[in-house]
Amino acid sequence: MITFDAVTKRYADGTVAVDNLSLEAPTGEITVFVGPSGCGKTTSLRMINRMIDATEGRILLDGDPVQDIDPPKLRRGIGYVIQQAGLFPHKKIVDNVATVPLLLGWDRGKARSRAMELLERVGLDPAMGERYPFQLSGGQQQRVGVARALAADPPVLLMDEPFSAVDPIVRTSLQDELLRLQAELNKTIVFVTHDIDEAIKLGDRVAVLRVGGRLAQLADPKTLLSEPADDFVREFLGHDRGIRRLQFVGTEGLRLRTDLTVPAGFSGGSPEPWVLAVSDDGRPVGWLRGDGGGEPEPYGTFRPGRDSMRSALDAALLSPSGCAVAVGEDGKVAGVATREALDEALAEAADG
Amino acid sequence: MGEPLLSRLIADGPPSLWEWIARNWDTGRVGSIKDLLGDHLVMSLVPIVAGLVLALPLGLASARWRWLYQPTAGVFNVVYALPSLPVFMLLISVTGLSKTTVIIPLTFYAIAVLLPAVVDGLGSVPDHVRQSAVAMGFTPLRRLVQVELPIAVPVVLAGLRVVAVSSISLVSVGALIGQGGLGMLFTRAYQNPFLPPVIVGIVLIVALALVADGLLVLAQRLLTPWVRARRAS
Structure with a gap:
């Protein structure tokens, strides 16, 4: 000392x-x-x-x-x-x-x-x-x-x-x-x-x-x-x-949804406005409109538990869906943090 | 002295040059070429070495106490500016018609060139290098020997090259008082117009200067590989 x-x-x-x-x-x-x-x-x-x-x-x-x-x-x-x-x-x-x-x-x-x-x-x-x-x-x-x-x-x-x-x-x-x-x-x-x-x-x-x-x-x-x-x-x-x-602020408590991912060959038919296309080996490809129209759009990723809320928010702001893609250490998609989930976490951070 | 000197000098062609050299190389007497070459070496090398040995402490002191630098450099510059002849005259009363009378002013000239070289060399040590040496726990003496002086070497050696060549060339002025080393060959030729001594004198002096310079360049390469490394990068 x-x-x-x-x-x-x-x-x-x-x-x-x-x-x-x-x-x-x-x-x-x-x-x-x-x-x-x-x-x-x-x-x-x-x-x-x-x-x-x-x-x-x-x-x-x-x-x-x-x-x-x-x-x-x-x-x-x-x-x-x-x-x-x-x-x-x-x-x-x-x-x-x-x-x-x-x-x-x-x-x-x-x-x-x-x-x-x-x-x-x-x-x-x-x-x-x-x-x-x-x-x-x-x-x-x-x-x-x-x-x-x-x-x-x-x-x-x-x-x-x-x-x-x-x-x-x-x-x-x-x-x-x-x-x-x-x-x-x-x-x-x-x-x-x-x-x-x-x-x-x-x-x-x-x-x-x-x-x-x-x-x-x-x-x-x-x-x-x-x-x-x-x-x-x-x-x-x-x-x-x-x-x-x-x-x-950590991201370990961030709620992740796993029902928003679709295979890369997705051709429409989801009730969600945006879905995440994932390749055969589990990596993110891009955001697609729920009706299947258009090319894959850019996405942002963060590692839950490793990266901070700042990274998660940054990842969300990089994609048209406003959602952040959670990936594991191996780069494979672990889930999606939606706006709602981010909002909850931010409210908690503001309190604490 | 009716005929112009130069044409009479040229009249003696190369054949007699070799003959003259062979006859005068080593007569075993004072004034042979070999003898003059030896004198020349002594009278030029002693000032180079003595100049370096004296300029180092003077330079270190001047770098340490900056107020010392200008007056010290001034003294040596004034001596440098004095014409050789009156300096010889002055010294003859003390040291006579000896080699010492030539060596003393040449040593002063060497210091006049080397003192700024040592000061600039020490000044070339970057501040962050000096500070990191302090921060790592070098004592002042160790820092000087292991960090500051080695970094000053390229600048000091550049000064030393100038000193070596000018010292070797300036010795011939000593011929004025009968102590010119190879320079004696010129006065001899003037008194008794004859080309070979002049050629031999010039060639040997230039050769000595080139050898000395070459040795210093070699020393630079061996002592400061990091300067070459910097150029290569």
Whole structure:
């Protein structure tokens, strides 16, 4: 656990970057610091590994004040991922990843084999180990950055806007990858971002900071969206808070109808306005009019229990029938969530 | 000296060139070609190595304390701008008509080129790379040796190539005080117009410069494979 105890950072010119910050980043969870530029989120992060020293207050790492630990020693025990990956251009990927183990005095062979193992773990081909950073794409470099931070298996990971320099598609896959890794590794992660959507997606807890380095709200993402503490937080969250909150509403209770599916060769005769054509192997083909006229129309799918209400609603809005197609992990149709079923679930979400 | 110098020089054709070389290559006396070549190597290599050895700490200090950089670079640039002859005159009173009198100014010239190269080389280390080194727990010395200096190598080596070639070429100016290495061949030819020494002098100096440059290019390839890798990508 990382504890901020009334921490203030004041620079020589009087600027206050962080103002009396007290919070806890619990062990094994992702705590996100989010806020506009100038809110002191990066400064707060860097005070944990003493790249910046606090002016007042204490930061405790599992109860021990970091101020009492020699900075290089402290830092070797804390993984750090930086925005542009910060890889050493003159070292091969494998040696980049092996950096901290080598600093800790592991022998070369052991450090390298650990590095290879980690490359695989973050979804890279170990053959890439022999390349230099310039030969990798931005997304690949960032994966190497994560592998390097994990190399010595530190219990704590600090991530400073690690995914903000890559394109949106790569960013999404890196975020998913981080969540997958975290499910396996259970590190104590402090993650800094200016992107509230990223904060809500990744954070177990989100600390919203305002300019001047003051904590505006610390809450889990669902609470943050439904009960913002003040106007600043409300504004920072953006306009579609209600829709985004559906991300945290499950679909396991959603009522599914199984009587709306027909074989692909359907030629009409259903009393329903829309029916879902399903191929012989059980996969969705498209929506057909109940009278059999016209070509199959587009459909949207969600995985009940796995995807959120937001995905289910999105799937419903993608089809002319207004119904969402539920599919299993194998891609086969499990049923259809009708407007009525979605409406019931939404009413329940609004209450809860 | 009635006939123009050049036509008299040309009058001595290639046949006597080889003959002259064979006769003068290794006479066992001071002033043989082999002897001058050795002198030339000493007077050019010592400034290159000494220049690098001195420019490194000066550059490191200038990069660490930026206010130091401009005055230090200024001093070496002024020395660089001084004409060689008065510098020699000044030094003769201290070091006499020795090789040292040639080596000292050449070392200053080397520093004048290498100091900015070291500072720029260290400046070429991207900020995020330096910060990630700090964050991973490098001590300042280890960060310098394992991260910052290796990344500075391409820029420093580029400066070193300029220094090597100019140093090898500039040694011949030392002939003014009787310490010019292969440059002595030119003054000798001027006093007693005769082509072969001039040709031998020029060819050997250019060859030395090319060999030195080639060795540095090779060193660059061996020391910085990551720069080639970057170009290939």
